[in-house]
Amino acid sequence: MAQASSVSPLNVLLDRSSTGDLVAPAPHGDVLARILSAGLRAPDHGHLCPWRYVVITGEARPTFAEHVVAAVARQEPEAPEKKREKRRKRFSETPMIIALGMHLRPDHKVPVMEQEMAVAAGTMNVLNALHMEGFGGVWISGAFCEDRSLLSQLGLEAPHRLAGFLLVGTPEKSDRCHTRPDIGDYMAFWDGQSPIAFGADDRRKER
Known part of the structure; x- marks a missing residue:
């Protein structure tokens, strides 16, 4: 019988970091379905289910x-050819690309911003699930994500939009955790009397 891991789930999350240095394999089958299902567990005001995931793999990538x-x-x-070639290479060679569709309802009482935040929260769940299953990913976006012709290719006709793409695979380097800032600089306790101040803001003023 396999021995249970002594690493806590929280420590696994604290070790997560984004990486674009990805090689095969990428998740597939039931594992991929479970990872994307984690995205559907994100907060969703109004139960609008705005998540739309389009998976691109194999020979579809260069196209x-x-x-x-x-x-x-x-x-x-005005983008230099070097930038275009970088996009071509990443989307052609990364083992898996997941388009992050946002199925938006501007006429609904739930503000569009909250619908977009549900997609963003779902994306973070997917990134965490990828990490917990031994895979890695990086979330990318840019002006090209607003291109209506590209969105049409992904089944996202107006008013639906794109939150970017996840580039997914297996991290080329196993030890990839980046140093994170001290949480003490990014949190404060409100007591109703003293003004709130964050160490991170003070550090920025010093730069």
Whole structure:
């Protein structure tokens, strides 16, 4: 019988960091379904279920990469060729790409911003689930994510939008945890008397 891990779930989350240095394999089958299901556990005011995940793998990647490059050319005509080639390479070679669709309802009483936050919260759940299953990912976005032709390729007709893409695979380096700031600089206790101040803000003033 396998021995239970002594590492707590919280410590696993504290070790998570984004990485674009990804190689095969990427999750598939039931594992992928469970990882994406974690996204659907995010807070969702109004139960609108705004999450839409489009998975791009295998031979579809180079084809989709050309759509991305074309979107960059339309949205950022001044972008250097080096930037376009970087997009082409990443979308062609990363083991898996997950488009983060936002199925929005502007006419609903729940503000659009809250619907977008539900998608963002779901994306963080997916990143955490990837990490907990031994995979890795990085969340990317840019002006090209607003390109309506690209969004149409992903089944996201107006008013629906895109929160970006997750590039997914297995981290090339096992020890990838980046140093995080001290939480003491980013939290405060409200007592109703003293003004709130954050160490992080003071440090920025010093720069």
